[in-house]
Amino acid sequence: MNDSKRRQTLVNFRLTAEEYESVRAAALIHGSSSISGYIRHAVLTNVNSRLKHQLENSGAADVPSLDDSVLQLQVTIQHLNGVLELVGSAFVREAKRLTSTGPDKSNGSATELMAKAADETM
Numbered sequence: 001m002n003d004s005k006r007r008q009t010l011v012n013f014r015l016t017a018e019e020y021e022s023v024r025a026a027a028l029i030h031g032s033s034s035i036s037g038y039i040r041h042a043v044l045t046n047v048n049s050r051l052k053h054q055l056e057n058s059g060a061a062d063v064p065s066l067d068d069s070v071l072q073l074q075v076t077i078q079h080l081n082g083v084l085e086l087v088g089s090a091f092v093r094e095a096k097r098l099t100s101t102g103p104d105k106s107n108g109s110a111t112e113l114m115a116k117a118a119d120e121t122m
Contacts, residue, residue, distance in 0.1 A: 029082030030075065045071070 015023065027038035052068070 029079055029086070031078040031082050045075075 023039065024035055026042075027035045030038060032038035032041070
């Protein structure tokens with residue numbers, strides 16, 4: 001990162017344990033490498049969205065930006081990637097559990113087990 005883009009200002013705030021866990025889960029789902037990076041992205045996205053909304057309401061910007069569309073696609077893809085990783089992990093855990101207990105003790109069809117694994121991730 002060059003000097004003109006170096007981040008030098010620190011913003012600090014407190015969260016409850018529940019808020020922290022929600023943010024941590026969201027960062028994981030969105031594929032962020034850190035919670036602070038995820039929060040920075042979320043805040044800046046929110047700020048830019050609000051500024052754009054104000055400009056649109058003032059009539060200054062009538063055409064949505066291609067950059068905004070691409071950004072939204074990136075966020076959606078990151079979210080889906082995170083969900084797929086969580087579902088895959090839960091499915092692998094369930095498969096390992098079934099392997100260790102044997103199929104006669106599994107209590108369900110393959111479809112039910114996949115649904116159970118998916119429910120664990122939500």
